[in-house]
Amino acid sequence: MPVTTEQGARLRPNREEPAVDDDALLTEQLAYYRAGAAEYDRPYAEREDLRELLAAVDDLPIAGDVLELACGTGQWTSSLAARARSVTAVDAAAEVLALARARTASATVRFVEADLFAWQPSRCYDTVFFAFWLSHIPPARLPGFWNTVASALAPGGKAVFIDDGPAAAAEEEVLSGRPTPVAVRRLDDGSRYRIVKVFHDPSSLTTDLAALGWSAHIRLVAGKFIGVAEPPAASAREPARVQRGSDECGHLLGGLVAPPADGEVGEHSDGRNGADGPADGQGRARLVEHADVPRSAAAVAGGAAPHHGKGDREEQPDVGR
Numbered sequence: 475m476p477v478t479t480e481q482g483a484r485l486r487p488n489r490e491e492p493a494v495d496d497d498a499l500l501t502e503q504l505a506y507y508r509a510g511a512a513e514y515d516r517p518y519a520e521r522e523d524l525r526e527l528l529a530a531v532d533d534l535p536i537a538g539d540v541l542e543l544a545c546g547t548g549q550w551t552s553s554l555a556a557r558a559r560s561v562t563a564v565d566a567a568a569e570v571l572a573l574a575r576a577r578t579a580s581a582t583v584r585f586v587e588a589d590l591f592a593w594q595p596s597r598c599y600d601t602v603f604f605a606f607w608l609s610h611i612p613p614a615r616l617p618g619f620w621n622t623v624a625s626a627l628a629p630g631g632k633a634v635f636i637d638d639g640p641a642a643a644a645e646e647e648v649l650s651g652r653p654t655p656v657a658v659r660r661l662d663d664g665s666r667y668r669i670v671k672v673f674h675d676p677s678s679l680t681t682d683l684a685a686l687g688w689s690a691h692i693r694l695v696a697g698k699f700i701g702v703a704e705p706p707a708a709s710a711r712e713p714a715r716v717q718r719g720s721d722e723c724g725h726l727l728g729g730l731v732a733p734p735a736d737g738e739v740g741e742h743s744d745g746r747n748g749a750d751g752p753a754d755g756q757g758r759a760r761l762v763e764h765a766d767v768p769r770s771a772a773a774v775a776g777g778a779a780p781h782h783g784k785g786d787r788e789e790q791p792d793v794g795r
């Protein structure tokens with residue numbers, strides 16, 4: 475029998491649900507978004523708070539080359555593109571990417587189909603943006619996630635993020651007593667999925683980020699939170715990598731990187747090309763279809779073993795599509 479918390483979340487006791495590990499949860503979470511792609515945009519059409527939130531992008535420090543993580547159906551992508559020099563928008567669900575492409579008519583946007591728990595950016599960005607993605611990352615993977623966001627940022631770059639705050643728990647059916655918070659979602663056909671859903675409190679998130687060396691300002695807007703955060707200095711992050719100089723944006727690229735004129739891959743000063751994708755060990759991006767890509771500690775979503783055994787696909791730029 476579900477019980478309701480003070481915040482209004484419906485909690486189902488553990489005994490009603492078998493335990494599920496993070497990898498299985500992430501597989502189910504992705505399956506939910508793939509199966510529900512056609513339903514995804516409905517709240518954006520119906521809910522005033524989401525429209526208000528979308529409008530807030532105009533006041534955010536979106537600039538230069540932008541990496542959008544878990545872009546979904548592209549609700550944010552065009553607004554980002556209007557402020558950016560280029561946008562690289564990544565999501566693992568082909569179904570939502572198809573909708574994002576249809577919605578986004580911009581020659582400076584490139585969509586990449588990739589599992590963020592395996593994919594690593596191989597170039598630098600001035601802004602890393604993610605809306606309603608942070609809450610879907612298991613807590614154990616958050617330090618790795620933030621570390622990878624930091625390593626993707628050029629000097630002076632910022633992470634900009636938007637997500638549900640604790641109040642949104644009232645709208646969810648939450649499974650209690652688990653190390654990774656789980657919510658149950660249902661699609662129109664009655665199918666049921668468990669997803670990771672962490673309702674970050676802005677104040678604790680600010681503190682957690684400070685402990686990782688980030689400087690964050692997080693505010694509530696329309697019941698959600700909007701965060702802008704600057705990473706720790708590269709030297710404070712990963713001394714070994716800085717010494718090696720392997721992929722620290724600032725050290726290798728010497729500042730903000732102009733995008734290739736056509737949105738296609740371009741050469742950086744170290745000879746690496748500018749596309750993103752599973753690293754091939756030589757800094758080159760590559761087209762990978764249905765290959766197993768080991769999840770590395772630096773994978774964007776926090777580093778862990780592959781959870782659905784399916785490879786990631788680096789798509790060609792969607793220029794003009």
Ligand SMILES: C[S@@+](CC[C@H](N)C(=O)[O-])C[C@H]1O[C@@H](n2cnc3c(N)ncnc32)[C@H](O)[C@@H]1O
Binds near residue numbers: 545
């Ligand atoms: C809550 S939606 C957010 C979409 C969009 N950012 C927005 O705010 O409307 C979460 C997105 O994460 C994507 N996703 C789920 N698992 C993923 C994974 N392992 N790698 C990349 N994207 C994933 C889903 O396909 C979905 O589009």
